[in-house]
Amino acid sequence: MVDQPFRSQWSFAVSDYAPWRAQLEDVQAVLQQSAGFIDLQLLHSPDQVDRYLVQSTWKDVGSYRRATSATVAKMVVWPFLANMIDLPSIFETLLEVTADTVVEYPSSVSEV
Numbered sequence: 001m002v003d004q005p006f007r008s009q010w011s012f013a014v015s016d017y018a019p020w021r022a023q024l025e026d027v028q029a030v031l032q033q034s035a036g037f038i039d040l041q042l043l044h045s046p047d048q049v050d051r052y053l054v055q056s057t058w059k060d061v062g063s064y065r066r067a068t069s070a071t072v073a074k075m076v077v078w079p080f081l082a083n084m085i086d087l088p089s090i091f092e093t094l095l096e097v098t099a100d101t102v103v104e105y106p107s108s109v110s111e112v
Contacts, residue, residue: 004105005038005093006061010054011085023080024054030076031056036063061108064090 036059045051058064
């Protein structure tokens with residue numbers, strides 16, 4: 001069985017970039033040390049200059065949830081997320097397409 005990647009996307013409206021970016025460095029240091037962490041990207045909107053997106057990829061949803069519920073995350077990550085725009089922020093991967101491959105994953109979410 002292939003591990004199903006899991007992604008979090010945190011959206012922010014940032015008015016003062018330098019201190020926000022410094023806080024993100026602390027967050028990334030915590031997340032990088034977490035089991036199941038794969039990568040993190042900082043994205044910027046060319047259409048809304050104050051809009052940023054922090055996307056992280058995890059081995060699975062459990063890895064993400066354990067990482068963000070750890071004590072150090074409560075002290076470093078949660079204060080950073082306090083200014084996040086309230087949108088859905090975690091997503092399971094259902095389809096990955098590259099130039100050479102297509103991989104589909106079953107949903108791990110039970111339909112109600």
